[in-house]
Amino acid sequence: MRTIFSLKSEVVLCFIFFLSISESFAQQQNAGELHGNFQLDAQYYNKDSLIGAPVVPEKVLTNGFMNLWYTRGAFSAGIRYESYLNVMQGFDPRYRGTGVPFRFASYQNEQLEATVGNFYEQFGGGLILRAYEERGLGYDNAFEGVRVRYQPVKGLYLKGLIARQRTFFSLSPGIVRGFDGEINFNELISSLADKKTAVIIGGSIVSRFQTDQDPIYNLPENVGAFEGRMNIIRGKFNLLAEYGYKYNDPNATNGFIYKEGQALSITSTYSTKGFGLLLAAKRLDNFDFRSDRTAAGIGANINFLPALTRQHTYNLPATIYPYATQPNGEMGFQAEMTYKIKKGSKLGGKYGTEVTVNFSGTNGIIKRSVDNDTLGYSSPFLKASKEMFFRDFHIEIHKKINANLKVNLMYLNWVYNKDVVQGLAGFGTIYANMGVLDISYKLAKRHTIRLETQALFTKQDMGSWAMALLEYTFSPSWFVAVLDQYNYGNSNETLRIHYVTGNTGYNYKGNRIMLQYGRQRAGIFCVGGVCRNVPASNGLSISILSSF
Amino acid sequence: MKIKLLTAITATIILLNGCDKIEGPYGNAAGNNQNSGDTSETILRKILVEDFTGHTCGNCPRAAESLGQIENLYGDQIVAIAIHAGFFAEPTGAFFSEDYRTSVGNDLDQAFGNSAAGLPNGLINRKEYDGQSIIQHTDWASKTSEWINLPPDLVIRTVPQYNPATRELEISVNTTILQNIEESLNIVYYLTEDSIQSAQKDYSLAAQYEPNYYHRHVLRGSMNGAWGNVLGEGIGYTANQELNSNASFTIPSTWNASKIAVVTIVYKTGNKEVIQAEETKIQ
């Protein structure tokens, strides 16, 4: 009797027959689906000593990813394959080689969802726990373990997880345990369902275990943190408040002090048709929380502390002096207003005009020394220090002039403490004014041409910049663009260089291919006490993306 | 429903207790160094700590301080080298015109990827911990303590002969195997210079740099290349086997010979893991 994998062949035959029959029945309802996406970024590096581009011995560096996701009814599973052969410049070189760092299997029904393997999760706003992927930054702190989401009744949402975090192609040493609960009173209690006011409260507890092998310090092996949040929505008003507390967590970024950490974030918004207003404030004190107490830079973060500033999209405001949160101490606020001047009115013009104004600022916190050095410092909760980290004032006007012409005009005033934000010294604070003019003109039914000019005026650091971009798009598939960034204000005349790049792209349904050729400027990238030099580069890069 | 709620509450209580609140003492007393002050020739395993650094790297003095703490704790069992490599080791401006980079250091940096990962960082016996060989300086103490009490695999005795007039250095090295080793080993002789005085950026100082900083155990070069050569036949070693080797080198006039030491390292040819190191001053 022939056996296959130690099973009698008859048994195997019956099993396969049964599978194929069940598949035919399944076809009528919900046969398994396999989908995924693919991304390949590759760059060929030329030598260019004028801009300081380093020599790349491999000549070509590539980052490749493929996600495959299989779903069949309540069951789903997936993997992600990543390859860095070798990793592109500007990414952490510890991404080396190839592997499958992400795989999971999940079961879901109306009340329960259970996932094993790798997963992403967020408790509330992520103040004490958030795992996510940001491929452009090379950031991926996915969990690997078990996660359960349970909804016993409508309006009550529970989540629990026990996992370790991904770092490059291995796992961070700490074990993270977390539990989160959220109650939406209007969904939970039927008599409240029609009330004008909606109230949602939630809370979570997260604890990290990491053994203490340090011969010098007596470190806590279990470090816990808890968080509570409340969201009140009434008609046009929305108030969201979140508070977090972390027990003693001596780690590499806070200098191994035994102080507790606290975080508070309050956001209130008012919105009605044609008008939106946001007011937000936050405070962070010793709130860096990682699954490896010795990690620094972009590594093993358990929580997510975003900057309380407007996320700009134009090149110069977004990439030259971007603010990065200082988890070990900052206090900030932001006010933002969006307003649409009605169509037909004098200022509004034929189509209406959109105006956006925003003002945000962040300072440090006051740190007073205490008797016992290992406790670090003490800090009054409601006061900020006079040390300015960041200020951003901007006004943006968007107007459609006629059926073919659209204009976007923006002014920004920027104050940036480069030393604090980038963890450097000797650069001081940068005071800059920026302007953006973006004109889009429709040449014909599917042909559009866009001209974008930006300027940054400053006397500090590298001096002033000017940028111009010309882009031509042919709907729905093609675009061609030329971009020039010129550092005309550099105090060193030899560094007044033009960084010219040309790009073109083609997309079809879920696929896209982009090519770029030219010079890219350099930068020093610092995160939490570890600085990395992102070198300038000159060469050809290609990006292929596909969703299937 | 009740049971599930109870489970949830129990889980919460368990998690709440999953926090250690430490009131003190915060530091460990004498650590676990049983061998300090021992003057007889007790053969110990020595751990190689390589500190990748640069004179314009403002956070790097913190790593040097961490290394100093470990040296105080474990004494002679630590063999340290500071490798100046990458962007932050480039000579720049009036104060940082020195160049402590070496082709050996650059080769090591390229192989392990240290400067590209952001300085400061280092290697402990060049071993991979959880797939990572690059270790943050705050973790050096823990990683080193893993090796301290392990018995040594071999002992290195380096005898230098230095002629100050000709600046010729000759070394004869005796490697005695203590335990059977199946893998191939390499031996390499690095040269380090201690206490070189020049400027170093330091973000913790008001002036942001220290003009008269003492750069400790700076890697200056190698007597037999970045990776050395195979020890003996390279096909395995038996206990009590002795291998003899030698090398020679001319010390450049810009180096201070009284501060030069030969760092002899024996490591596994395959995975680069260091199994023994020895530091010997030439004068």
Add this chain to the structure above:
Amino acid sequence: MKILTLSLLLLVSFSKAQVIDNKRPMPAVDLKSLEGAVVNTSTFDNNDAPIVISFWATWCKPCVTELTNIAEVYEEWQKETGVKIIAISIDDARNQSKVAPFVNGKGWDYEVYLDPNADLKRAMNVNLVPHTFLLDKDNQIVWQHNSYAEGDEEHLFELIKKLVAGQEVSEK
């Protein structure tokens, strides 16, 4: 003989599994409405009329341009075809609170949901935004497109009209 039967059966069973299909339903994922309520994507329905699912973010200029351009003609589109546009914001905690004032400030009439943990984005294999999906009257995904160029919305409207007329949509 046995091997032959075996291999034949194997072939049959594996070919039955739909590997990559042209039509598929939306994955069932929980999203949040702007009022904080939890909404599952399996409840998305438009009474046998097409649905457009558009992934966007407040910081994505082409996404905002696309939704602004469609907003100008949305009323006409709805009158002619009954199409419903569901805009799913992938803004994370940094910008989540800004979505409601942003959407209202612009005067958009779409159904807007938040996907804060990127669960739906991952389940639908979205790489970059803007990424738009078109669902037919049976709520099956029949077409997708990424990026946005001025004038793309006209092509989208052609496809919506085709669906309403009962024609198949899958190719360009």
